[in-house]
Amino acid sequence: MQKILFLFLSTIVLLNQSANAQNQVSLIDSSRIEHAADIRLSSISFRGLSVVNDKVIWVSGSKGCFAKSVDGGKSFQLKRIPGFENSDFRDIEAFDANTAIMMSSGSPAYILKTFDGGEHWRKVFDDRRKEIFLDAMDFWDSQNGIVIGDPINDRFVFYRTSDGGNTWKQLDSNTCPFAAPGESMFAASGTCMRCMPNFSIAFVTGGSKPTFHWLQIGKKYQFFDLKFLPQGISSAGAFSFDYTDKNILIVGGNYAHDTTQTKQGIYTYTYTKDGLALMNPKPFYTNYRSCVTFLEDAEHFISCGTKGADKNSTELTITMPSGNTPMTNLSFNVVRRAKKGKLMVMAGDKGKIALIQ
Numbered sequence: 001m002q003k004i005l006f007l008f009l010s011t012i013v014l015l016n017q018s019a020n021a022q023n024q025v026s027l028i029d030s031s032r033i034e035h036a037a038d039i040r041l042s043s044i045s046f047r048g049l050s051v052v053n054d055k056v057i058w059v060s061g062s063k064g065c066f067a068k069s070v071d072g073g074k075s076f077q078l079k080r081i082p083g084f085e086n087s088d089f090r091d092i093e094a095f096d097a098n099t100a101i102m103m104s105s106g107s108p109a110y111i112l113k114t115f116d117g118g119e120h121w122r123k124v125f126d127d128r129r130k131e132i133f134l135d136a137m138d139f140w141d142s143q144n145g146i147v148i149g150d151p152i153n154d155r156f157v158f159y160r161t162s163d164g165g166n167t168w169k170q171l172d173s174n175t176c177p178f179a180a181p182g183e184s185m186f187a188a189s190g191t192c193m194r195c196m197p198n199f200s201i202a203f204v205t206g207g208s209k210p211t212f213h214w215l216q217i218g219k220k221y222q223f224f225d226l227k228f229l230p231q232g233i234s235s236a237g238a239f240s241f242d243y244t245d246k247n248i249l250i251v252g253g254n255y256a257h258d259t260t261q262t263k264q265g266i267y268t269y270t271y272t273k274d275g276l277a278l279m280n281p282k283p284f285y286t287n288y289r290s291c292v293t294f295l296e297d298a299e300h301f302i303s304c305g306t307k308g309a310d311k312n313s314t315e316l317t318i319t320m321p322s323g324n325t326p327m328t329n330l331s332f333n334v335v336r337r338a339k340k341g342k343l344m345v346m347a348g349d350k351g352k353i354a355l356i357q
Contacts, residue, residue: 023311025328025346028073028353035078039065041351044078048092048102048190049334054341056097059353060089068118070097072343073355081121084110091137091190093145093165101165103137103147105187111137111147113165125159125168132157135185136193136203139165148193148203151179156203158217175218182208182234188255189291189334191240200276204250206237212250212278220275228263228283230254240291243269244298247314248278251303253288258306261285266314286310286324291334296342302356304332304346327356 030041046067048060057069059076064084067076081087087104089112094100098117101124104110109132111125127134131152139145143164149157155178158171184207185192193203202214210226229252230236236254243249248269253262263285267278292303302311309332310324332348335356344356 023325023327024357025309025330026355026357027330028076028355030351032074033067033076033078033351033353036080039063039078039080041078044351045088045333045349046347046351046353047088047090047188047333049336049345049347050092050094050100051336051338051343051345052094052096052340053338054343056094057343057345058092058094058100059345059347060092060102061347062088064089066092066100066102066118067353068097068100073345073353076353077118078351079118081112084112084121090135090187093137093139095142095164101137101145103134103190105134107132109134109149111159111165111168124166133187135187136190138190138193138195140195140199144199146193146195146201148185148201150184154178156185156213160217171217177213177215177221177223179205180209180211182232183211184234186237186239186252186255186290188239191242191291191293191334192238194241194243196243197271202241202243202248202276204238204241204252206239206252207234208232210237210252212238212241212248214276216275222275224278226250226265228265228281230262239289240303242292242294242301244294247294247298249292249294249301249314251286251289251292253305255288255290255306258288260287262288264289264303282314284312284324286312291332293335293337293344295337295344302327302335302344304335304348306331306333306349308332309335309346328354330354 046061059067067078089102091103108128112121133150147159159168210229212224215221235256239252266282287307289303289305308329312324332346
């Protein structure tokens, strides 16, 4: 009996060790990030992140910088793009070790593309209107993608590509959703907008009225008020979302008060003849979170923000709204899972990049 009990307890210990091992955050030592002497790594804030597979990682950030790894994060090369030293590249979409597209926020807004692994970048888009502010970029496939920006003349701004990001065309404003006064998006991690099935788009907003918007351009449009999130404050609302084939997960809060426990939400959803229906919200609580991503099993997720990162379960949120597993108290802006593979990466301020192993 004692032997059976010992084996049982040993199994529990091993399972717990295995679970904890999967939750470990390994910060990349700065010595493994190769960069020119005139770049001060601690002054760079990373918000764009694209994990192509278990080997190829691209990161983009402030001061015209980007970084790339082709060995699964064992080493990175950090570079600054000449002529774009004042640009803040808050989103990046990579397709392989050679091809990537970066989007800058603020005016002037730029989209750059590289075909040779970042040795050279070609400007494929610019918008010099003083009102322009791009927030996120996503692709349905290797050819078709979209960029979204804050409202101009009361409507959200969209640019679309159908040739792999080589050219971009602004959508007719009449096909773009209206914004409520004071409603805008947060370019915190490039995940406030995502491409969804059947060439549909969804994006989340904050400010005066946190909202989940869903549309098929020129065909269908719906919006859902996110009443569980802080409202009426320019620094608060929905910052990021992710989805599986049955759940939509929305996180946010107030970045100006990032230690405050804030209700986040998971919705089940379905497609109908009229569009998309959000149902049965399941609340859970954590500090301000700027980004969220589902794990490969589609039943667990990781969210991160300026006060750390944690792991949670879609099922545990039903009975344990604060049952998340803390992973780190370090500040991170963005977390992403490999498009093909299991590698998970986070990036944040002061040049931080970390692997989740």
